[in-house]
Amino acid sequence: MAKPRPVGGIDPTRRVRPNARKILAMRIDEIYQYDGLVGDPANVTELHDMRIAFKRLRYLIEIFGDAFEADLVPYLDQVKAMQDLLGDIHDCDVQVPMLGEHLAWLERQETESVERMLTSPRRARTPDDPEIALARFKSRLDTARRADERPGIHTLMAMRRAQRIALYNQFTHEWRRLKHARFRQRLEHALGLG
Amino acid sequence: MARAWDVNGLAPNAGFRDAAGRIVLTRWREMLSYRDGTLVGDDIEELHAMRVSSRRLRAAMDAFADVFPAASFRRYLREVKRITDTLGDARDLDVAIEHLTILLPEVDGVDRPGIEGLIDRYEQQRRAEDARIRALVDRLEQERFADRFEAWVHKHTGIDVATLAPAPPAGA
Numbered sequence: 341m342a343k344p345r346p347v348g349g350i351d352p353t354r355r356v357r358p359n360a361r362k363i364l365a366m367r368i369d370e371i372y373q374y375d376g377l378v379g380d381p382a383n384v385t386e387l388h389d390m391r392i393a394f395k396r397l398r399y400l401i402e403i404f405g406d407a408f409e410a411d412l413v414p415y416l417d418q419v420k421a422m423q424d425l426l427g428d429i430h431d432c433d434v435q436v437p438m439l440g441e442h443l444a445w446l447e448r449q450e451t452e453s454v455e456r457m458l459t460s461p462r463r464a465r466t467p468d469d470p471e472i473a474l475a476r477f478k479s480r481l482d483t484a485r486r487a488d489e490r491p492g493i494h495t496l497m498a499m500r501r502a503q504r505i506a507l508y509n510q511f512t513h514e515w516r517r518l519k520h521a522r523f524r525q526r527l528e529h530a531l532g533l534g
Numbered sequence: 535m536a537r538a539w540d541v542n543g544l545a546p547n548a549g550f551r552d553a554a555g556r557i558v559l560t561r562w563r564e565m566l567s568y569r570d571g572t573l574v575g576d577d578i579e580e581l582h583a584m585r586v587s588s589r590r591l592r593a594a595m596d597a598f599a600d601v602f603p604a605a606s607f608r609r610y611l612r613e614v615k616r617i618t619d620t621l622g623d624a625r626d627l628d629v630a631i632e633h634l635t636i637l638l639p640e641v642d643g644v645d646r647p648g649i650e651g652l653i654d655r656y657e658q659q660r661r662a663e664d665a666r667i668r669a670l671v672d673r674l675e676q677e678r679f680a681d682r683f684e685a686w687v688h689k690h691t692g693i694d695v696a697t698l699a700p701a702p703p704a705g706a
Binding site for chain 1: 538544546547548549550551553554557589590593594596597600601630641642644645646647648649650651652655
Protein backbone atom coordinates (compact mmCIF):
# COMPACT_ATOMS: atom_id res chain seq x y z
CA MET A 341 0.00 0.00 0.00
CA ALA A 342 1.39 3.40 -0.98
CA LYS A 343 2.05 5.65 2.01
CA PRO A 344 0.52 9.12 1.91
CA ARG A 345 3.01 11.80 0.91
CA PRO A 346 3.94 14.12 3.78
CA VAL A 347 2.30 17.54 3.69
CA GLY A 348 4.60 20.44 4.50
CA GLY A 349 3.71 23.77 6.05
CA ILE A 350 0.97 22.66 8.43
CA ASP A 351 0.67 25.11 11.32
CA PRO A 352 -1.35 23.75 14.27
CA THR A 353 -1.76 27.25 15.69
CA ARG A 354 -3.77 28.39 12.64
CA ARG A 355 -7.40 27.64 11.81
CA VAL A 356 -8.59 24.42 10.20
CA ARG A 357 -9.27 25.74 6.70
CA PRO A 358 -5.78 26.84 5.56
CA ASN A 359 -4.24 23.62 6.87
CA ALA A 360 -7.04 21.48 5.44
CA ARG A 361 -6.50 23.04 2.00
CA LYS A 362 -2.87 21.93 1.96
CA ILE A 363 -3.71 18.37 3.06
CA LEU A 364 -6.64 18.01 0.64
CA ALA A 365 -4.63 19.37 -2.29
CA MET A 366 -1.97 16.71 -1.72
CA ARG A 367 -4.48 13.87 -1.38
CA ILE A 368 -6.35 14.91 -4.55
CA ASP A 369 -3.05 14.94 -6.40
CA GLU A 370 -2.27 11.44 -5.11
CA ILE A 371 -5.43 10.06 -6.74
CA TYR A 372 -4.57 11.53 -10.11
CA GLN A 373 -1.03 10.15 -10.08
CA TYR A 374 -2.64 6.74 -10.84
CA ASP A 375 -4.46 8.08 -13.89
CA GLY A 376 -2.05 6.61 -16.43
CA LEU A 377 -1.63 3.34 -14.53
CA VAL A 378 -5.18 2.11 -13.98
CA GLY A 379 -5.86 1.85 -17.72
CA ASP A 380 -4.43 -1.66 -17.58
CA PRO A 381 -6.68 -4.15 -15.73
CA ALA A 382 -3.61 -6.20 -14.79
CA ASN A 383 -2.26 -3.37 -12.59
CA VAL A 384 -3.78 -4.84 -9.44
CA THR A 385 -1.50 -2.96 -7.03
CA GLU A 386 -2.12 0.42 -8.65
CA LEU A 387 -5.89 -0.13 -8.62
CA HIS A 388 -5.67 -1.01 -4.93
CA ASP A 389 -3.50 2.03 -4.18
CA MET A 390 -5.93 4.27 -6.03
CA ARG A 391 -8.73 2.90 -3.84
CA ILE A 392 -6.71 3.78 -0.73
CA ALA A 393 -6.09 7.28 -2.15
CA PHE A 394 -9.86 7.73 -2.69
CA LYS A 395 -10.50 6.44 0.83
CA ARG A 396 -8.06 8.95 2.34
CA LEU A 397 -9.69 11.78 0.44
CA ARG A 398 -13.16 10.65 1.47
CA TYR A 399 -12.31 10.65 5.17
CA LEU A 400 -10.58 14.02 4.88
CA ILE A 401 -13.63 15.61 3.22
CA GLU A 402 -15.74 14.16 6.05
CA ILE A 403 -13.34 15.53 8.68
CA PHE A 404 -12.76 18.98 7.21
CA GLY A 405 -16.03 19.48 5.30
CA ASP A 406 -17.59 21.80 7.90
CA ALA A 407 -14.69 24.23 7.57
CA PHE A 408 -15.67 25.07 3.96
CA GLU A 409 -18.62 27.11 2.79
CA ALA A 410 -19.22 25.06 -0.37
CA ASP A 411 -21.49 22.04 -0.21
CA LEU A 412 -19.03 19.13 -0.48
CA VAL A 413 -21.61 16.35 -0.18
CA PRO A 414 -21.90 15.73 -3.98
CA TYR A 415 -18.10 15.42 -4.18
CA LEU A 416 -18.08 13.14 -1.17
CA ASP A 417 -20.68 10.91 -2.83
CA GLN A 418 -18.56 10.66 -6.01
CA VAL A 419 -15.42 9.87 -4.06
CA LYS A 420 -17.24 7.23 -2.01
CA ALA A 421 -18.70 5.65 -5.17
CA MET A 422 -15.23 5.35 -6.71
CA GLN A 423 -13.82 3.93 -3.47
CA ASP A 424 -16.61 1.33 -3.33
CA LEU A 425 -16.17 0.35 -6.98
CA LEU A 426 -12.41 -0.06 -6.58
CA GLY A 427 -13.09 -1.93 -3.32
CA ASP A 428 -15.29 -4.44 -5.15
CA ILE A 429 -12.53 -4.93 -7.74
CA HIS A 430 -10.02 -5.46 -4.91
CA ASP A 431 -12.33 -8.04 -3.27
CA CYS A 432 -12.27 -10.05 -6.51
CA ASP A 433 -8.49 -9.71 -6.78
CA VAL A 434 -8.12 -11.03 -3.23
CA GLN A 435 -10.76 -13.75 -3.37
CA VAL A 436 -9.60 -15.56 -6.51
CA PRO A 437 -6.18 -16.44 -4.98
CA MET A 438 -7.92 -17.27 -1.66
CA LEU A 439 -10.14 -19.77 -3.47
CA GLY A 440 -7.06 -21.18 -5.17
CA GLU A 441 -5.48 -21.58 -1.74
CA HIS A 442 -8.65 -23.35 -0.55
CA LEU A 443 -8.36 -25.84 -3.41
CA ALA A 444 -4.75 -26.54 -2.39
CA TRP A 445 -5.91 -26.94 1.24
CA LEU A 446 -8.57 -29.44 0.15
CA GLU A 447 -5.89 -31.44 -1.65
CA ARG A 448 -3.68 -31.48 1.45
CA GLN A 449 -6.62 -32.57 3.61
CA GLU A 450 -7.39 -35.33 1.15
CA THR A 451 -3.79 -36.55 1.04
CA GLU A 452 -3.61 -36.67 4.83
CA SER A 453 -6.94 -38.50 5.10
CA VAL A 454 -5.95 -41.10 2.52
CA GLU A 455 -2.55 -41.62 4.18
CA ARG A 456 -4.25 -42.04 7.56
CA MET A 457 -6.64 -44.54 6.03
CA LEU A 458 -3.88 -46.57 4.42
CA THR A 459 -1.78 -46.71 7.61
CA SER A 460 -4.71 -47.28 9.97
CA PRO A 461 -4.58 -50.44 12.17
CA ARG A 462 -8.05 -51.25 10.80
CA ARG A 463 -6.31 -52.42 7.63
CA ALA A 464 -5.04 -55.39 9.61
CA ARG A 465 -8.63 -56.60 9.90
CA THR A 466 -9.12 -56.88 6.12
CA PRO A 467 -11.76 -59.54 5.31
CA ASP A 468 -10.61 -62.65 3.47
CA ASP A 469 -13.14 -62.11 0.67
CA PRO A 470 -11.34 -59.77 -1.77
CA GLU A 471 -14.63 -58.32 -3.08
CA ILE A 472 -15.81 -57.33 0.40
CA ALA A 473 -12.32 -55.99 1.15
CA LEU A 474 -12.36 -53.89 -2.04
CA ALA A 475 -15.87 -52.54 -1.33
CA ARG A 476 -14.84 -51.47 2.18
CA PHE A 477 -11.66 -49.92 0.86
CA LYS A 478 -13.62 -47.94 -1.75
CA SER A 479 -16.09 -46.79 0.88
CA ARG A 480 -13.32 -45.57 3.17
CA LEU A 481 -11.56 -43.91 0.24
CA ASP A 482 -14.74 -42.05 -0.74
CA THR A 483 -15.05 -40.74 2.81
CA ALA A 484 -11.44 -39.58 2.85
CA ARG A 485 -11.62 -37.88 -0.54
CA ARG A 486 -13.11 -34.41 -0.83
CA ALA A 487 -13.35 -34.34 -4.61
CA ASP A 488 -17.03 -33.38 -4.45
CA GLU A 489 -16.05 -30.02 -2.91
CA ARG A 490 -13.99 -28.87 -5.86
CA PRO A 491 -16.65 -28.01 -8.47
CA GLY A 492 -18.26 -25.40 -6.18
CA ILE A 493 -14.91 -23.70 -5.61
CA HIS A 494 -14.17 -23.63 -9.34
CA THR A 495 -17.62 -22.13 -9.93
CA LEU A 496 -16.95 -19.43 -7.33
CA MET A 497 -13.62 -18.62 -8.98
CA ALA A 498 -15.27 -18.32 -12.39
CA MET A 499 -17.98 -16.07 -10.92
CA ARG A 500 -15.40 -13.80 -9.30
CA ARG A 501 -13.34 -13.54 -12.51
CA ALA A 502 -16.42 -12.61 -14.55
CA GLN A 503 -17.46 -10.09 -11.89
CA ARG A 504 -13.97 -8.57 -11.93
CA ILE A 505 -14.15 -7.95 -15.69
CA ALA A 506 -17.57 -6.30 -15.39
CA LEU A 507 -16.47 -4.15 -12.42
CA TYR A 508 -13.29 -3.02 -14.14
CA ASN A 509 -15.27 -1.96 -17.22
CA GLN A 510 -17.61 -0.03 -14.96
CA PHE A 511 -14.64 1.61 -13.24
CA THR A 512 -12.99 2.77 -16.48
CA HIS A 513 -16.33 4.17 -17.63
CA GLU A 514 -16.81 6.08 -14.35
CA TRP A 515 -13.22 7.33 -14.26
CA ARG A 516 -13.49 8.66 -17.83
CA ARG A 517 -16.80 10.29 -16.95
CA LEU A 518 -15.31 12.03 -13.88
CA LYS A 519 -12.40 13.38 -15.91
CA HIS A 520 -14.72 14.50 -18.70
CA ALA A 521 -16.89 16.30 -16.10
CA ARG A 522 -13.75 18.05 -14.78
CA PHE A 523 -14.31 16.58 -11.33
CA ARG A 524 -10.87 17.54 -10.05
CA GLN A 525 -11.12 21.15 -11.18
CA ARG A 526 -14.60 21.55 -9.69
CA LEU A 527 -13.57 20.01 -6.37
CA GLU A 528 -10.44 22.16 -6.17
CA HIS A 529 -12.54 25.23 -6.93
CA ALA A 530 -15.01 24.31 -4.16
CA LEU A 531 -12.11 24.03 -1.73
CA GLY A 532 -10.62 27.35 -2.83
CA LEU A 533 -7.48 25.73 -4.20
CA GLY A 534 -5.45 27.22 -7.00
CA MET B 535 -23.18 1.51 8.29
CA ALA B 536 -23.33 3.23 11.68
CA ARG B 537 -23.66 6.99 11.44
CA ALA B 538 -20.67 9.01 12.65
CA TRP B 539 -21.22 10.83 15.91
CA ASP B 540 -21.57 14.60 15.71
CA VAL B 541 -18.58 16.51 17.10
CA ASN B 542 -19.66 18.77 19.94
CA GLY B 543 -18.57 22.42 19.84
CA LEU B 544 -16.84 22.21 16.45
CA ALA B 545 -17.07 25.65 14.86
CA PRO B 546 -16.50 26.19 11.09
CA ASN B 547 -13.65 28.58 11.89
CA ALA B 548 -12.18 26.37 14.62
CA GLY B 549 -8.49 26.31 15.39
CA PHE B 550 -6.63 23.30 14.02
CA ARG B 551 -5.52 22.09 17.47
CA ASP B 552 -8.97 22.50 19.00
CA ALA B 553 -10.62 20.65 16.11
CA ALA B 554 -8.05 17.86 16.44
CA GLY B 555 -8.93 17.24 20.09
CA ARG B 556 -12.68 17.33 19.51
CA ILE B 557 -12.69 15.08 16.44
CA VAL B 558 -10.13 12.52 17.65
CA LEU B 559 -11.78 12.12 21.07
CA THR B 560 -15.26 11.85 19.54
CA ARG B 561 -14.14 9.13 17.12
CA TRP B 562 -12.32 7.39 19.97
CA ARG B 563 -15.40 7.26 22.21
CA GLU B 564 -17.55 6.31 19.19
CA MET B 565 -15.30 3.29 18.60
CA LEU B 566 -15.34 2.29 22.27
CA SER B 567 -19.15 2.38 22.34
CA TYR B 568 -19.22 -0.75 20.15
CA ARG B 569 -16.67 -2.70 22.22
CA ASP B 570 -19.11 -4.62 24.43
CA GLY B 571 -21.38 -5.58 21.53
CA THR B 572 -18.36 -6.76 19.57
CA LEU B 573 -17.18 -8.96 22.44
CA VAL B 574 -20.66 -10.48 22.93
CA GLY B 575 -20.64 -11.34 19.24
CA ASP B 576 -24.39 -11.84 18.74
CA ASP B 577 -24.64 -9.21 16.01
CA ILE B 578 -21.95 -8.93 13.33
CA GLU B 579 -22.96 -5.29 12.76
CA GLU B 580 -21.50 -4.32 16.15
CA LEU B 581 -18.04 -5.44 15.06
CA HIS B 582 -18.55 -3.76 11.69
CA ALA B 583 -19.49 -0.48 13.38
CA MET B 584 -16.48 -0.69 15.70
CA ARG B 585 -14.19 -1.27 12.73
CA VAL B 586 -15.66 1.62 10.75
CA SER B 587 -15.26 3.88 13.79
CA SER B 588 -11.66 2.78 14.23
CA ARG B 589 -10.99 3.71 10.59
CA ARG B 590 -12.58 7.10 11.12
CA LEU B 591 -10.36 7.52 14.18
CA ARG B 592 -7.25 6.60 12.22
CA ALA B 593 -8.16 9.01 9.47
CA ALA B 594 -8.70 11.79 12.03
CA MET B 595 -5.35 11.05 13.67
CA ASP B 596 -3.63 11.13 10.27
CA ALA B 597 -5.31 14.41 9.36
CA PHE B 598 -4.18 16.07 12.60
CA ALA B 599 -0.80 14.35 12.95
CA ASP B 600 1.06 17.69 13.09
CA VAL B 601 -0.67 18.58 16.35
CA PHE B 602 1.07 15.74 18.22
CA PRO B 603 4.74 14.92 18.91
CA ALA B 604 5.92 12.52 16.20
CA ALA B 605 7.21 9.72 18.45
CA SER B 606 4.18 9.36 20.72
CA PHE B 607 1.86 9.87 17.73
CA ARG B 608 3.43 6.89 15.99
CA ARG B 609 2.97 4.70 19.09
CA TYR B 610 -0.72 5.57 19.53
CA LEU B 611 -1.47 5.33 15.82
CA ARG B 612 0.18 1.90 15.69
CA GLU B 613 -2.12 0.66 18.46
CA VAL B 614 -5.23 2.06 16.77
CA LYS B 615 -4.10 0.45 13.52
CA ARG B 616 -3.77 -2.85 15.36
CA ILE B 617 -7.39 -2.54 16.51
CA THR B 618 -8.56 -1.83 12.94
CA ASP B 619 -6.56 -4.71 11.50
CA THR B 620 -7.70 -7.22 14.13
CA LEU B 621 -11.34 -6.27 13.62
CA GLY B 622 -10.79 -6.27 9.84
CA ASP B 623 -9.74 -9.90 9.73
CA ALA B 624 -12.92 -10.91 11.57
CA ARG B 625 -15.07 -8.61 9.45
CA ASP B 626 -13.70 -10.05 6.19
CA LEU B 627 -14.72 -13.53 7.36
CA ASP B 628 -18.18 -12.30 8.46
CA VAL B 629 -18.73 -10.80 5.02
CA ALA B 630 -17.50 -13.90 3.21
CA ILE B 631 -19.71 -16.21 5.31
CA GLU B 632 -22.75 -14.00 4.81
CA HIS B 633 -22.14 -13.74 1.05
CA LEU B 634 -21.70 -17.50 0.62
CA THR B 635 -24.74 -18.28 2.79
CA ILE B 636 -26.91 -16.01 0.62
CA LEU B 637 -25.46 -17.57 -2.54
CA LEU B 638 -26.01 -21.17 -1.43
CA PRO B 639 -29.73 -21.57 -2.31
CA GLU B 640 -29.05 -20.19 -5.81
CA VAL B 641 -26.27 -22.58 -6.88
CA ASP B 642 -26.51 -25.97 -8.62
CA GLY B 643 -26.50 -29.07 -6.43
CA VAL B 644 -23.06 -30.09 -7.69
CA ASP B 645 -21.56 -26.85 -6.39
CA ARG B 646 -23.10 -27.01 -2.93
CA PRO B 647 -20.66 -29.34 -1.09
CA GLY B 648 -17.78 -27.05 -2.01
CA ILE B 649 -19.51 -23.89 -0.86
CA GLU B 650 -20.77 -25.56 2.33
CA GLY B 651 -17.24 -26.79 3.02
CA LEU B 652 -15.84 -23.30 2.48
CA ILE B 653 -18.43 -21.81 4.86
CA ASP B 654 -17.42 -24.42 7.48
CA ARG B 655 -13.76 -23.51 7.11
CA TYR B 656 -14.42 -19.77 7.33
CA GLU B 657 -16.61 -20.32 10.43
CA GLN B 658 -13.75 -22.18 12.12
CA GLN B 659 -11.35 -19.37 11.26
CA ARG B 660 -13.88 -16.81 12.50
CA ARG B 661 -14.08 -18.48 15.94
CA ALA B 662 -10.31 -18.14 16.22
CA GLU B 663 -10.63 -14.40 15.48
CA ASP B 664 -12.94 -13.97 18.51
CA ALA B 665 -10.09 -15.10 20.75
CA ARG B 666 -7.69 -12.62 19.10
CA ILE B 667 -10.13 -9.74 19.58
CA ARG B 668 -10.69 -10.68 23.23
CA ALA B 669 -6.92 -10.88 23.84
CA LEU B 670 -6.37 -7.45 22.30
CA VAL B 671 -9.15 -5.81 24.31
CA ASP B 672 -7.89 -7.44 27.54
CA ARG B 673 -4.36 -6.22 26.91
CA LEU B 674 -5.49 -2.66 26.18
CA GLU B 675 -7.52 -2.65 29.40
CA GLN B 676 -4.62 -4.04 31.38
CA GLU B 677 -2.39 -1.27 30.00
CA ARG B 678 -5.06 1.38 30.73
CA PHE B 679 -4.76 2.43 27.10
CA ALA B 680 -8.04 4.39 27.10
CA ASP B 681 -6.97 6.61 30.01
CA ARG B 682 -3.54 7.19 28.51
CA PHE B 683 -4.93 7.97 25.06
CA GLU B 684 -7.46 10.48 26.37
CA ALA B 685 -4.85 12.16 28.58
CA TRP B 686 -2.43 12.34 25.64
CA VAL B 687 -5.02 14.03 23.40
CA HIS B 688 -5.92 16.42 26.24
CA LYS B 689 -2.28 17.34 26.81
CA HIS B 690 -1.66 18.29 23.18
CA THR B 691 -5.02 19.83 22.22
CA GLY B 692 -6.46 21.18 25.46
CA ILE B 693 -9.68 19.22 24.92
CA ASP B 694 -10.91 17.19 27.87
CA VAL B 695 -13.11 14.23 27.03
CA ALA B 696 -15.36 14.67 30.08
CA THR B 697 -16.12 18.27 29.13
CA LEU B 698 -16.52 17.39 25.45
CA ALA B 699 -18.98 14.61 26.39
CA PRO B 700 -19.15 12.80 23.02
CA ALA B 701 -22.47 11.02 22.55
CA PRO B 702 -24.28 9.04 19.84
CA PRO B 703 -26.65 10.97 17.56
CA ALA B 704 -30.25 11.16 18.76
CA GLY B 705 -32.22 8.09 17.73
CA ALA B 706 -29.11 5.94 17.15
